[in-house]
Amino acid sequence: MNIFSMFSRRTSAPVARERLQILLAHERGGTTCNADLIALLQKEVLAAIAKHIDVDPDKVQIKMERRDEVSLLEIDVEIPTPSPKGGKPQDKTAPEIRTTSRVASQRAGRAA
Amino acid sequence: MAEVMVVTSGKGGVGKTTSTAALGAALAQTGQTVAVVDFDVGLRNLDLIMGAERRVVYDLINVANGEARLHQALIRDKRIETLYLLPASQTRDKDALTEEGVKRVIGELRERFDWIICDSPAGIERGATLAMKYADLAVVIANPEVSSVRDSDRIIGLLDAKTEKAESGQRMEKHLLLTRYDAARAGRGEMLSVEDVLEILSIPLLGIIPESEEVLRASNVGSPVTLNNAASAPARAYMDAARRLCGEDVAMSIPMHRKGFLDRLFGRRAA
Numbered sequence: 080m081n082i083f084s085m086f087s088r089r090t091s092a093p094v095a096r097e098r099l100q101i102l103l104a105h106e107r108g109g110t111t112c113n114a115d116l117i118a119l120l121q122k123e124v125l126a127a128i129a130k131h132i133d134v135d136p137d138k139v140q141i142k143m144e145r146r147d148e149v150s151l152l153e154i155d156v157e158i159p160t161p162s163p164k165g166g167k168p169q170d171k172t173a174p175e176i177r178t179t180s181r182v183a184s185q186r187a188g189r190a191a
Numbered sequence: 192m193a194e195v196m197v198v199t200s201g202k203g204g205v206g207k208t209t210s211t212a213a214l215g216a217a218l219a220q221t222g223q224t225v226a227v228v229d230f231d232v233g234l235r236n237l238d239l240i241m242g243a244e245r246r247v248v249y250d251l252i253n254v255a256n257g258e259a260r261l262h263q264a265l266i267r268d269k270r271i272e273t274l275y276l277l278p279a280s281q282t283r284d285k286d287a288l289t290e291e292g293v294k295r296v297i298g299e300l301r302e303r304f305d306w307i308i309c310d311s312p313a314g315i316e317r318g319a320t321l322a323m324k325y326a327d328l329a330v331v332i333a334n335p336e337v338s339s340v341r342d343s344d345r346i347i348g349l350l351d352a353k354t355e356k357a358e359s360g361q362r363m364e365k366h367l368l369l370t371r372y373d374a375a376r377a378g379r380g381e382m383l384s385v386e387d388v389l390e391i392l393s394i395p396l397l398g399i400i401p402e403s404e405e406v407l408r409a410s411n412v413g414s415p416v417t418l419n420n421a422a423s424a425p426a427r428a429y430m431d432a433a434r435r436l437c438g439e440d441v442a443m444s445i446p447m448h449r450k451g452f453l454d455r456l457f458g459r460r461a462a
C-alpha cells in the first residue's frame with residue numbers, strides 16, 4: 080500500500096500510464112510477439128505435434144499475455160481420446176497438450 | 192437471432208469506441224452473448240478501452256484472410272464471460288480488408304453470438320463503409336454541435352444507400368445516440384438541444400449520454416464505463432440504451448442542469 084493507492088478511486092492516470100508504457104514498448108519493438116512470429120511459432124509447434132498425432136486445427140487455442148519483462152504465449156492443443164478397440168469413439172473429454180512459451184519481450188529502455 | 196449493429200458517426204472522436212464498449216458490456220451483462228468488433232484498422236483502440244490490449248494475438252484481417260480461425264482471434268473478456276472482442280489489425284493498412292472477407296467473418300460471428308457490435312472508424316471511406324455493410328441496425332453517434340450533426344446526416348445517407356440491407360430494398364433500422372451532452376451548456380443555449388438534433392436528423396433517439404469525467408477514468412483503467420462505475424450517470428444512460436435495444440420501454444429523461452448560485456447571480460444567457 081502506498082500513498083497513491085489511498086487515492087486510487089480518484090487517480091486512474093497512473094494506471095493509464097503503466098498500461099501505455101507496456102503496450103507501446105511492444106508496439107515499437109515491432110519484431111517480437113507480432114502476429115507473424117506467433118503464426119510461425121504456431122505452425123512449427125503444430126507441425127512437430129502432428130508428426131505423432133492428428134491435430135484438428137479447430138481445436139487449437141492460442142493465447143497471449145504481454146507482460147512487463149516477458150510475454151506468455153500459450154498454445155492449447157486438444158487431442159481426441161483414442162477409441163478403445165472395436166468400440167465406438169469415446170466422448171470428447173480429451174487430454175490437452177499445453178505448450179507455454181515464454182517469449183522475451185523486446186523492451187526498449189527500462190531494465191529489470 | 193443474431194443482430195449485427197454498427198456504431199458509426201462520420202465525424203471522429205465523438206464517442207463510437209466508448210459507446211461500443213459500454214453497450215457491449217451492458218448487453219453481455221444480461222447474459223446475451225456479445226462480440227465487439229474493431230473496424231478501425233491501423234488505429235485500433237477498442238482493445239485498450241476494453242482492457243485487452245496485452246492479449247491480442249490475431250485480428251479481424253487475419254480471420255478475414257483465412258490466416259487464423261475466428262475462435263483463435265476472439266478475446267474473452269475477463270469480467271463478463273459472454274463478452275468477446277475481435278480486435279483490428281494495428282500494422283496492416285485498411286485495404287487488406289475485403290468485402291468478401293468481412294462478409295464471411297460476420298456470417299461466422301452470427302452463428303455464435305446474439306449481438307455483433309461493429310465499432311466503425313471515422314470518415315466515410317472504405318473502413319466505415321465495410322463496418323456498416325452487413326449490419327442489421329445502426330447506432331449513429333452525434334455530439335450536440337453543428338459539424339457532428341452534419342456528419343451524422345451524411346452517415347445516415349450512406350446507411351440508406353451503401354449497406355447490403357439498403358441495396359436489397361430493405362429499410363435500415365437507425366437509432367441516434369447523443370453523447371457528450373452537457374446539460375449546463377445546453378440549458379444556457381450554448382449547445383444544440385436534444386430537440387434541435389432530433390428535428391434535424393429525424394431518426395429515433397436511443398439515449399442521451401452526459402459528458403462525464405467517468406468516461407475518461409474508465410478508459411484509463413481499461414474498463415467499459417458501464418462496468419467501471421455502474422452507478423455513474425453515463426453508465427446508467429448506456430444501460431438504459433442497451434435495454435431499449437432489447438425492446439424494453441424505458442422512459443427517457445433529458446439531463447437537466449440545476450441552476451447553481453453563479454448562474455442565478457448572473458442570469459447567464461448565450462447567443
Ligand SMILES: Nc1ncnc2c1ncn2[C@@H]1O[C@H](COP(=O)(O)OP(=O)(O)OP(=O)(O)O)[C@@H](O)[C@H]1O
Nearest residue numbers: 203204205206207208209313371401402403406407
Ligand atoms: N460521455 C463522455 N463524456 C466525456 N468524455 C467522453 C464521453 N464520450 C467520449 N468521451 C471522450 O471523447 C474522446 C473520444 O471518444 P471515442 O474514442 O469513444 O470516440 P470515437 O468516435 O471512437 O473516436 P474515433 O473517431 O477516433 O474512433 C475520448 O477521449 C473519450 O474519453
Ligand SMILES: [Mg+2]
Nearest residue numbers: 207208231236
Ligand atoms: Mg474509435
